[in-house]
Amino acid sequence: GENVEQHPSTLSVQEGDSAVIKCTYSDSASNYFPWYKQELGKGPQLIIDIRSNVGEKKDQRIAVTLNKTAKHFSLHITETQPEDSAVYFCAAETGGFKTIFGAGTRLFVKA
Amino acid sequence: DTGVSQDPRHKITKRGQNVTFRCDPISEHNRLYWYRQTLGQGPEFLTYFQNEAQLEKSRLLSDRFSAERPKGSFSTLEIQRTEQGDSAMYLCASGNQETQYFGPGTRLLVL
Secondary structure, eight states: OOOEEEEOSEEEEETTSOEEEEEEESOTTOOEEEEEEEOTTSOOEEEEEEETTOSEEEETTEEEEEETTTTEEEEEEOSOOGGGOEEEEEEEEETTTEEEEOOOEEEEEEO | OOSOEEEOSEEEEOTTOOEEEEEEOOTTOOEEEEEEEOTTSOOEEEEEEETTEEEEEOTTOOTTEEEEOGGGSOEEEEEOSOOGGGOEEEEEEEESSSOOEEOOOEEEEEO
16 A cells, blocks of 8 residues: 655754755655654644656755656755754655655754 | 544443544535544544545544534534444544644543
Protein backbone atom coordinates (compact mmCIF):
# COMPACT_ATOMS: atom_id res chain seq x y z
CA GLY A 1 0.00 0.00 0.00
CA GLU A 2 0.95 3.65 -0.02
CA ASN A 3 3.75 4.62 2.31
CA VAL A 4 5.70 7.71 3.31
CA GLU A 5 9.04 7.28 5.04
CA GLN A 6 10.58 10.15 6.98
CA HIS A 7 14.13 10.63 8.26
CA PRO A 8 15.57 11.31 10.72
CA SER A 9 13.19 10.53 13.56
CA THR A 10 15.08 12.91 15.85
CA LEU A 11 17.23 15.89 14.93
CA SER A 12 19.16 18.14 17.26
CA VAL A 13 20.78 21.34 15.98
CA GLN A 14 22.39 24.42 17.46
CA GLU A 15 20.49 27.67 17.20
CA GLY A 16 21.33 29.37 13.91
CA ASP A 17 22.22 26.14 12.12
CA SER A 18 20.16 24.58 9.33
CA ALA A 19 17.92 21.54 9.66
CA VAL A 20 16.99 19.16 6.86
CA ILE A 21 14.26 16.52 6.98
CA LYS A 22 13.82 14.04 4.15
CA CYS A 23 10.86 11.98 2.98
CA THR A 24 10.23 9.40 0.33
CA TYR A 25 6.84 8.26 -0.94
CA SER A 26 5.71 5.15 -2.75
CA ASP A 27 2.63 6.18 -4.75
CA SER A 28 3.77 7.75 -8.02
CA ALA A 29 0.29 9.26 -8.41
CA SER A 30 0.84 11.52 -5.38
CA ASN A 31 0.67 15.13 -6.48
CA TYR A 32 0.55 17.28 -3.35
CA PHE A 33 3.12 17.33 -0.55
CA PRO A 34 2.40 19.37 2.61
CA TRP A 35 4.61 19.76 5.66
CA TYR A 36 3.15 20.21 9.12
CA LYS A 37 4.56 21.38 12.45
CA GLN A 38 2.99 19.96 15.59
CA GLU A 39 3.60 21.33 19.05
CA LEU A 40 2.76 19.49 22.23
CA GLY A 41 -0.97 19.21 22.82
CA LYS A 42 -1.91 20.85 19.51
CA GLY A 43 -3.04 19.74 16.10
CA PRO A 44 -0.66 19.80 13.12
CA GLN A 45 -0.18 23.22 11.55
CA LEU A 46 0.58 23.56 7.84
CA ILE A 47 3.91 25.37 7.34
CA ILE A 48 4.58 24.90 3.64
CA ASP A 49 3.39 22.76 0.74
CA ILE A 50 4.44 21.93 -2.79
CA ARG A 51 2.60 20.57 -5.79
CA SER A 52 3.99 18.07 -8.24
CA ASN A 53 4.49 20.59 -11.05
CA VAL A 54 7.00 22.56 -8.96
CA GLY A 55 10.52 21.53 -7.94
CA GLU A 56 11.17 24.00 -5.15
CA LYS A 57 9.30 26.48 -2.99
CA LYS A 58 10.56 28.91 -0.38
CA ASP A 59 8.88 30.91 2.36
CA GLN A 60 11.27 33.00 4.46
CA ARG A 61 13.43 30.53 6.44
CA ILE A 62 11.61 27.45 5.17
CA ALA A 63 12.06 25.75 1.81
CA VAL A 64 10.84 22.51 0.31
CA THR A 65 12.28 20.60 -2.64
CA LEU A 66 10.62 17.84 -4.66
CA ASN A 67 12.19 15.23 -6.92
CA LYS A 68 9.29 13.37 -8.55
CA THR A 69 11.54 11.00 -10.46
CA ALA A 70 13.16 9.75 -7.26
CA LYS A 71 9.96 10.25 -5.22
CA HIS A 72 11.86 12.31 -2.66
CA PHE A 73 10.96 15.58 -1.00
CA SER A 74 12.76 17.53 1.69
CA LEU A 75 12.19 20.33 4.18
CA HIS A 76 14.96 22.83 4.83
CA ILE A 77 14.88 25.23 7.78
CA THR A 78 17.64 27.84 7.88
CA GLU A 79 18.76 29.99 10.81
CA THR A 80 16.92 27.78 13.27
CA GLN A 81 15.47 29.30 16.43
CA PRO A 82 14.40 27.65 19.71
CA GLU A 83 10.74 28.19 18.76
CA ASP A 84 11.28 25.91 15.75
CA SER A 85 11.51 23.01 18.22
CA ALA A 86 8.54 20.73 17.50
CA VAL A 87 7.58 17.57 15.63
CA TYR A 88 7.50 17.94 11.86
CA PHE A 89 5.47 15.70 9.56
CA CYS A 90 5.71 15.29 5.83
CA ALA A 91 2.73 13.98 3.88
CA ALA A 92 1.77 12.91 0.38
CA GLU A 93 -1.71 13.27 -1.04
CA THR A 94 -3.23 11.25 -3.84
CA GLY A 95 -6.57 11.71 -5.52
CA GLY A 96 -7.46 14.91 -3.75
CA PHE A 97 -8.28 13.51 -0.34
CA LYS A 98 -6.20 10.58 0.83
CA THR A 99 -3.18 11.91 2.70
CA ILE A 100 -0.46 9.62 3.99
CA PHE A 101 1.76 11.04 6.73
CA GLY A 102 5.31 10.21 7.66
CA ALA A 103 6.09 9.12 11.21
CA GLY A 104 7.48 12.53 12.16
CA THR A 105 10.79 14.15 13.04
CA ARG A 106 11.30 15.59 16.49
CA LEU A 107 13.45 18.70 16.07
CA PHE A 108 15.36 20.15 19.02
CA VAL A 109 16.98 23.55 18.58
CA LYS A 110 19.49 24.23 21.33
CA ALA A 111 19.98 27.82 22.39
CA ASP B 1 -5.78 28.76 15.87
CA THR B 2 -6.82 27.48 12.43
CA GLY B 3 -10.55 28.06 12.91
CA VAL B 4 -11.35 24.35 13.21
CA SER B 5 -12.70 23.45 16.64
CA GLN B 6 -13.15 20.10 18.32
CA ASP B 7 -15.08 19.10 21.39
CA PRO B 8 -14.30 17.75 23.87
CA ARG B 9 -10.55 18.28 24.04
CA HIS B 10 -10.10 15.38 26.42
CA LYS B 11 -12.21 12.33 27.15
CA ILE B 12 -11.63 9.54 29.65
CA THR B 13 -13.96 6.59 29.43
CA LYS B 14 -14.21 3.01 30.58
CA ARG B 15 -13.86 0.11 28.21
CA GLY B 16 -17.17 -0.80 26.64
CA GLN B 17 -18.66 2.69 26.79
CA ASN B 18 -19.66 4.72 23.74
CA VAL B 19 -18.11 8.10 23.02
CA THR B 20 -18.91 10.84 20.52
CA PHE B 21 -16.67 13.63 19.33
CA ARG B 22 -17.65 16.76 17.46
CA CYS B 23 -15.78 18.78 14.86
CA ASP B 24 -16.75 22.25 13.64
CA PRO B 25 -14.85 23.02 10.43
CA ILE B 26 -14.11 26.39 8.91
CA SER B 27 -17.53 27.43 7.62
CA GLU B 28 -16.75 27.75 3.91
CA HIS B 29 -14.86 24.46 3.69
CA ASN B 30 -16.62 21.60 1.90
CA ARG B 31 -14.08 18.90 2.73
CA LEU B 32 -13.82 17.35 6.18
CA TYR B 33 -11.42 14.66 7.34
CA TRP B 34 -10.99 12.55 10.46
CA TYR B 35 -7.62 11.15 11.51
CA ARG B 36 -6.31 9.12 14.43
CA GLN B 37 -2.88 9.80 15.89
CA THR B 38 -1.09 7.61 18.39
CA LEU B 39 2.00 8.59 20.35
CA GLY B 40 5.08 8.98 18.19
CA GLN B 41 3.22 8.49 14.93
CA GLY B 42 1.81 10.65 12.20
CA PRO B 43 -1.93 11.06 11.73
CA GLU B 44 -3.67 8.08 10.12
CA PHE B 45 -6.55 8.75 7.74
CA LEU B 46 -9.94 7.49 8.95
CA THR B 47 -12.60 9.03 6.74
CA TYR B 48 -13.42 11.90 4.38
CA PHE B 49 -16.55 13.93 3.65
CA GLN B 50 -17.27 16.10 0.64
CA ASN B 51 -20.11 18.26 1.95
CA GLU B 52 -22.49 15.76 3.60
CA ALA B 53 -21.35 12.74 1.58
CA GLN B 54 -18.91 10.31 3.18
CA LEU B 55 -16.76 9.40 0.19
CA GLU B 56 -14.01 7.29 1.70
CA LYS B 57 -13.44 5.17 4.77
CA SER B 58 -10.17 3.63 5.84
CA ARG B 59 -9.87 -0.03 6.72
CA LEU B 60 -8.86 1.30 10.16
CA LEU B 61 -12.48 2.35 10.65
CA SER B 62 -14.03 -0.79 12.11
CA ASP B 63 -17.77 -1.25 12.36
CA ARG B 64 -17.59 0.20 15.89
CA PHE B 65 -16.76 3.58 14.35
CA SER B 66 -19.28 5.77 12.58
CA ALA B 67 -19.02 9.31 11.31
CA GLU B 68 -21.64 11.73 10.10
CA ARG B 69 -21.75 15.19 8.65
CA PRO B 70 -25.39 16.24 8.53
CA LYS B 71 -26.08 19.21 6.26
CA GLY B 72 -22.44 19.40 5.34
CA SER B 73 -21.51 21.48 8.36
CA PHE B 74 -20.21 20.00 11.64
CA SER B 75 -19.27 16.36 11.91
CA THR B 76 -19.43 13.74 14.64
CA LEU B 77 -17.32 10.66 15.15
CA GLU B 78 -18.79 7.96 17.38
CA ILE B 79 -16.95 4.99 18.79
CA GLN B 80 -19.12 2.23 20.21
CA ARG B 81 -17.98 -0.34 22.76
CA THR B 82 -14.62 1.37 23.23
CA GLU B 83 -11.48 -0.73 23.64
CA GLN B 84 -8.15 0.21 25.22
CA GLY B 85 -6.63 0.20 21.73
CA ASP B 86 -8.89 3.10 20.79
CA SER B 87 -6.86 5.38 23.07
CA ALA B 88 -5.41 8.02 20.78
CA MET B 89 -5.73 11.61 19.61
CA TYR B 90 -8.61 12.05 17.15
CA LEU B 91 -7.99 14.91 14.76
CA CYS B 92 -10.37 16.67 12.44
CA ALA B 93 -9.31 18.75 9.45
CA SER B 94 -11.17 20.80 6.88
CA GLY B 95 -10.35 22.37 3.53
CA ASN B 96 -11.58 23.33 0.07
CA GLN B 97 -8.81 21.91 -2.08
CA GLU B 98 -5.80 19.88 -1.12
CA THR B 99 -4.79 22.05 1.83
CA GLN B 100 -6.08 20.77 5.16
CA TYR B 101 -6.42 22.80 8.34
CA PHE B 102 -6.38 20.77 11.51
CA GLY B 103 -8.25 21.26 14.73
CA PRO B 104 -6.62 20.83 18.15
CA GLY B 105 -7.80 17.22 18.47
CA THR B 106 -9.67 15.20 21.06
CA ARG B 107 -7.48 13.03 23.25
CA LEU B 108 -9.25 9.81 24.20
CA LEU B 109 -8.14 7.56 27.03
CA VAL B 110 -9.94 4.24 27.45
CA LEU B 111 -9.40 2.64 30.86
